[in-house]
Amino acid sequence: MSWAWFHRFGSPPYFYRVAGKLAPWFGWSALVLVLVSLYGGLVRAPVDYYQSDAFRIIYVHVPASWLALMTYTTMAVSAAIGLVWRIKVAHAVAVACAPAGVSFTVVSLVTGMIWGQPTWGTWWAWDPRIVSQLFLLFFFLGYIGLRSAIDDPDRADRASAVLAIVGVVNVPIVRFSVDWWNSLHQAPTVMRMDKPAMPWEMLWPLLLMALAYTLYFFWIMLVRARAEVLRRDRGGQWVREALARDAAGGSA
Amino acid sequence: MSAPLVPAAAAFASALRRDLLQAARRPGEWLQPLAFFVIVTVLFPLSLDPELARLRHLAPAALWVALLLATLLALDFLYREDARDGTLEQFALSGQPFAVMIFAKTATHWLLTGLPLALVGPLAAISLGAPPQNALAVLWPLLLGSVSMSLIGSICAGLTLGTRRGGALLSLLVLPLAMPALVFGARATQLAIAGESAAGALYLLGAITVLALTLAPLAAAAAVRISLE
Numbered sequence: 001m002s003w004a005w006f007h008r009f010g011s012p013p014y015f016y017r018v019a020g021k022l023a024p025w026f027g028w029s030a031l032v033l034v035l036v037s038l039y040g041g042l043v044r045a046p047v048d049y050y051q052s053d054a055f056r057i058i059y060v061h062v063p064a065s066w067l068a069l070m071t072y073t074t075m076a077v078s079a080a081i082g083l084v085w086r087i088k089v090a091h092a093v094a095v096a097c098a099p100a101g102v103s104f105t106v107v108s109l110v111t112g113m114i115w116g117q118p119t120w121g122t123w124w125a126w127d128p129r130i131v132s133q134l135f136l137l138f139f140f141l142g143y144i145g146l147r148s149a150i151d152d153p154d155r156a157d158r159a160s161a162v163l164a165i166v167g168v169v170n171v172p173i174v175r176f177s178v179d180w181w182n183s184l185h186q187a188p189t190v191m192r193m194d195k196p197a198m199p200w201e202m203l204w205p206l207l208l209m210a211l212a213y214t215l216y217f218f219w220i221m222l223v224r225a226r227a228e229v230l231r232r233d234r235g236g237q238w239v240r241e242a243l244a245r246d247a248a249g250g251s252a
Numbered sequence: 253m254s255a256p257l258v259p260a261a262a263a264f265a266s267a268l269r270r271d272l273l274q275a276a277r278r279p280g281e282w283l284q285p286l287a288f289f290v291i292v293t294v295l296f297p298l299s300l301d302p303e304l305a306r307l308r309h310l311a312p313a314a315l316w317v318a319l320l321l322a323t324l325l326a327l328d329f330l331y332r333e334d335a336r337d338g339t340l341e342q343f344a345l346s347g348q349p350f351a352v353m354i355f356a357k358t359a360t361h362w363l364l365t366g367l368p369l370a371l372v373g374p375l376a377a378i379s380l381g382a383p384p385q386n387a388l389a390v391l392w393p394l395l396l397g398s399v400s401m402s403l404i405g406s407i408c409a410g411l412t413l414g415t416r417r418g419g420a421l422l423s424l425l426v427l428p429l430a431m432p433a434l435v436f437g438a439r440a441t442q443l444a445i446a447g448e449s450a451a452g453a454l455y456l457l458g459a460i461t462v463l464a465l466t467l468a469p470l471a472a473a474a475a476v477r478i479s480l481e
Contacts, residue, residue, distance in 0.1 A: 152414075159475065169463075178435070180435070
């Protein structure tokens with residue numbers, strides 16, 4: 001099997017062109033799926049027996065939590081690829097993931113608080129999932145903070161890649177330690193609903209929404225990575241040509 | 253470049269000796285974190301409630317927060333001086349494994365901050381209301397925990413080496429990484445003060461420390477190397 005296709009992605013002009021073609025597809029399909037699954041989740045799904053309409057925030061909350069972890073994984077894997085094979089585009093992708101990760105973790109935490117208030121009776125509980133999500137947010141902020149503190153882009157790339165890889169080792173340990181800590185400390189103060197498996201009318205909008213979030217992530221990641229690639233090579237020959245081509249294509 | 257004449261172990265020992273000698277000539281630098289640790293543990297009773305029975309509940313939190321902050325304070329000058337006068341570059345050029353040389357620096361850091369803090373720990377625990385017959389058991393979690401924090405810190409200090417505003421960023425990087433050690437360490441301390449067996453938490457803390465001993469020197473060496481370029 002030839003790896004030529006992979007190496008082509010390492011070339012900024014090629015990445016810029018292909019990502020520019022792909023991004024709108026991801027963006028528009030994400031928008032359509034969000035609308036369909038919102039309709040499914042807010043209108044079609046039946047009212048929950050225990051939580052009445054409050055459960056509907058699940059369609060925003062759960063996909064955001066899933067995507068936060070996926071974003072971190074994507075960031076760390078592309079940072080590692082960039083570090084090992086010295087591919088600048090991979091670093092640009094890792095940079096593009098970080099703000100998306102912050103927004104996913106913040107959305108997950110905030111909607112979790114809003115959901116917790118009516119169902120658990122509290123805005124905040126030291127629940128393992130909440131704490132893990134909070135530490136994921138700290139990791140993203142540390143990554144962004146480290147990058148912004150280093151002026152030289154090449155050094156920033158590699159230092160932040162080391163941090164992302166160290167974080168990958170740490171994320172499961174954090175998860176485990178929080179589970180362990182929680183099983184010792186927390187008396188069952190929080191009512192946990194013991195509900196039957198989710199009926200299909202409730203489930204399909206959730207799965208569809210997760211797909212929509214994933215597509216949205218790819219869209220925003222590609223848009224940001226394109227901007228990052230341009231910013232790094234600003235003043236370069238191919239950037240001028242690509243921008244001229246974009247301008248011509250935009251007016252046509 | 254000529255082949256290395258001195259094996260890595262000798263290089264490690266000479267780097268360690270050099271750092272300890274330097275520290276002996278500048279005692280202010282490594283006494284600072286120790287004083288800081290004592291002050292933080294003293295501030296807890298002053299800002300809370302001087303009743304010993306109630307303080308005892310908070311003692312593990314006070315000890316571990318103070319340990320973490322004092323380690324952070326000392327991390328700031330782990331590499332800075334050696335980066336400025338070119339010692340780190342000489343380490344990199346010496347032909348010895350860079351991770352070994354960086355590990356020597358981390359070992360010094362632990363000997364000068366982690367070890368004294370852990371040794372003062374039982375005394376601080378007594379002042380926070382721990383029964384004296386249980387206080388000595390506090391030593392083990394503090395010893396293990398300070399090792400893993402020095403190692404985690406050596407990675408993060410390497411990453412922030414070339415940055416302008418190191419301090420605040422350093423704590424943002426270290427605290428999430430040090431969280432598991434804090435959880436197990438504080439629990440082991442709590443059990444030790446209560447006079448119960450802390451073995452379970454200690455084993456997990458030991459596992460984290462061994463993992464950090466295995467991986468952190470490599471990551472720290474990579475981080476410092478990047479910052480040197």
